[in-house]
Amino acid sequence: MKEVTAARTADAERLRNYLRDESSTFYGHADELFLPANQAELADVVRAANESHMLLTVSGGGTSITGSRVPTNGGAVVSVERMTSTGREPPTGFKEVHGAGFDILLNAADKTAIVPPAITLSALDEILARSGLLYPPDPTEMSATMGGTVATNASGARSFHYGPTRAWIRRLRVVLPTGEMAELHRGEPAAKKGTVHFTAAGRTVGVPLPPSGEYDMPRTKNAAGLYLAPGMEPIDLFIGCEGLLGVVSEVQVDLVERPDQTLTVVAYFGSCDDAFGFVDAAVSDSLKLAEVPHFLSLEYFDRRSLDFMREAHPHIPKKNVAAAVLFEVPYSEFERHNPYPDTCMLSEVEEALAKHRVVSNWAVPGARREEVRLFRHSLPEAVNDFVRRRSGKIGSDMAVPHEQFRQMMRAYEGESAACGVRFLMFGHIGDDHIHLNYLPENDEEAERAKMAYSRLAKTAVGLGGTISAEHGVGKKCILGENGRLIPYLQVLYGVRGLRAIARVKKALDPNGILNVGNMVPPEMLT
């Protein structure tokens, strides 16, 4: 590849870190690594790759669990890790703020910030905390980068209240696969006549949308496949595109004021039905809580998850406990120098829980939020760690419409019991989005778990749900009808849907160089 200004290396050792991700199932190979330090260098790398028809895979924080950042088809890797500053003067109303090794441009009055793609969510949070502001999306893995979370439309526990990443992006700058820069704003003219238009480097780019009936997005929280819908805004093409359509080089996000304090409650229930009943009531607002403005999150842990967590947290109650629901509610100080919510609110929450026969509860005030975060994070981390040393994780990310939730849970239990592989379930129950994780002890068990998983994915789609609500699909494949592997996304959209994505991809990436292998198989792009 021709000369570029960005730093580059072909050192195998340096490259090694970029050949896998947190899934521990995908391994790739690459000839070179590019480390652009600013937007111009990044555009330069992409342009050069495009000109020499060289495959290029984008790397952010490397925390994906779908292989999406793994260069399975070879070529080169471009990592945005050195893009720690936006590299430009603050526009009026913005000021530059430093912290944790990054620079952002902050406009506190307008509650918005312009941030570089490499910034991690934890660093951004640290900087914003000082101004009492919050960037709401909170995927569990806070070492994920802004670029990566935009590319995967990440979401987290508080997406229950705040929605996914998509809802918080005001403006994006992307380097298109051709190396041209495009800038996309929220609220820009929507798609007309089956085409969505935007401008890049002074020319108008048109992207064909699939005809109706060919690509119906599920009506749940969703991170599977491109966002393609009649009347869509062009910015939505790039959010959740898994790097297929461009490299995110700068992001302007919306912010909110930090909730004053949050009360976290872990409620332990004697039966799953009690837990589900409580969640139903919370989601449908039938609890009629006068003192609780809203729930920020509603998370579920099944008995097996609690057993798993007990190693690190031995005090998790065991007797008569079948499941737990963790939820957060905002509150403000009711009396000077009192760390707790006022008694009316506490009583109301206690009563609501009692109605659903809660066995016991843990309550944590705002000041100890870090411990809560660690507590919650300890489960996926322990699971990932457990499976990394065994036969790899088979974890689901499906979500279904609320009315179908209990049926889906029965399917999870039924299939999993039948396949006889150890499993556990936890996740964002408020969004009807539970992670089912199999913990196979050996390859034979892994095979059985995969079969069960395939059937469950189909069940979810049959119920009007999605196969991936937050992690994306990346390079994941699944066992098809005939026992052959098919792209995971095919379960949701069928071959026609994949072709629709391929058409969009080809319109923006005629040479098929960027992040090839994500969502649709490479063959479909030629």
Place this chain on the structure above:
Amino acid sequence: MDIVLLAKFVPDIDRIPADAWDRERGPLVRSRLEMAFNPLDRAALRMALEIKARRTGMRIVALSMGPPGAKKILTEAIAYGADSAVLLTDRRFAGADTIATAYTLSRAIKSMSAAGIIDADFAVLCGMQSPDGDTAQVPAQTACFLDGPLYPYVCGLDVDEEKIEFKCLNSVGFQRVVPGRGPFVATATRLCPDLPFYVDLAAMRRANETQVLVWGKDDVELDNRRIGLEGSRTRVIEIFEPQRKHQACEVLEAEGEDFAARSAELLRRLKTSFSTSEAGGRAQAEAEPAVVPGRNYYTGDCVALWEFAGRRLAPVSFETASAAARMARKLRCGSAAVVIGPEDRRAVEDLQAHGAGKVYFVEGVETEKFRVRQQAKAIAALVRKLRPQVVIVPATLTGRVLAPYVSAQLDCGLTADCSALHVADFNRAHVRAKNVLYQTRPALGGNIMATIVSIYEQPGGGRPQMATVRPGALPVRKAPAETCTVEVFRAPELREDFGDSIRVERRAEEEKEIDLEDFEVIVCVGMGVGDRQTIAEVVEPFRAALERFLATPVGLGCSRAIVDAGVLPHSHQIGQTGVVVKPKIYFGLGVSGAIQHKLGMENSRTIVSINRDPAASIHGFADHAVVGEVNSIVPRLTKAMGGLGG
């Protein structure tokens, strides 16, 4: 029996926000620090709750002296299970040093007992120290003002319906203490488990409904001259930053010609910063001002306290003896050393060689069991007799609790854990004092340094200026005293009839493996080292040489990549999904410094990286980078340490 829990509202030094470092306004802006419940006090509360669970009718009352905001932690204490709480808050309490604080607390406890809030028979539980001052002085001084025994360093608790047994650390291992009647004070160490992070909703409700008693000065019977600023016996003269942390990484090229000289220099600097605790040591480097002739403010000798290691004097005894001798030369006074125990020829020779002109042996005190009150009272009696101007005590496990008990007996100031001492004049406000002791120590977890003096209005009152010094911080100098007189001092008879019992357990020969978090120096291997053979042949000798060079255990850590490769078990992994460490010195050998690894070690005081890639991420936050091949550099450093001596 009831329990008083001391709870301090302290800055959260584990989470110092970046903007608390405001160069314009001084080293660290305390008002920008988040405040929290002293973690060791939380551990003490947990112990109290465990005891209460086995007793009927026992009450736990939390007591805090602090700003109105301290009500927060008292409310928390109630939610966790304390029965009631008292907040001592009054502008006239402000500015109190440890002795004024301990005095106020002890008076408040007396008033609580008089008011029936607690029983006449009570115990005081608290953390051994708090992270802002790190002095460990208030508990011992409080015990002294309550005239009760102190059981410091509790690391385990055995409690049933009949008895309470504390397992306490001491200098030979452990002692098991079964306390008798109160009042007594017991202090929790980091080895005690913390409270859980949660309570339940009903507990929060109960806390809201329980009134925290707020007491001002007039609610407590006390002597106005012994509280707040006026009651303080020490004054903070100056606060400064130890060293600008992580300005830029200092790079050392292995290919450079002067590598041998520069790497030796680096090792020497690491050693100094390790033992002085401040990276680079400003107070150390400071030239000592010449002493101006004239009449000194204080009179009397400079006295050093001993420390035993087994049957011999511990090396730190020579540091205190040398320091006392050095001060004595400046002040043109005598220098003496005090040893508890029977007369011993060899100790005298050793101390004389380090400048002691007099040695006092204190007899009639139990030495096997560590009874703080008894030893402190004996030392206080001797000091009253000698009327020295300076008393220097080693800041060891024993010295750190003995010294404050003595200081409360004598009503004198005490500065803990000094890393530098010097003599200079004090000219401020209406006081002009010639040749007083300037005592410099780290505070706020080593994030700031403070220089402190003790100025008493009546210098002739026989109150010494007293300091404990960090082992390894002060130089040992052999400067023999011409003559040395020896005197045996019989401790006054002391009734110790508290009905307690103490059983000493020496530490078993083989120590249990300590956790990585507990090491002050860590060598961390990454993929640049990679395999078992290199660890055995290159890293191990380096680690062992470091242990000798710095005279401290050195832990072995690794990156996750090493764990993934099956080279070391997960217990060695540093980082987000491993352990979080904060050693004084971290060596990264072939570690790239990925963000998840960084999260586990970025708060190390000094970070040294050995990596062949000058652009490795770790060099963005390391203090020193040695650029080159691990296999060639590390053996050279190992060899160099041999040459520089231990």
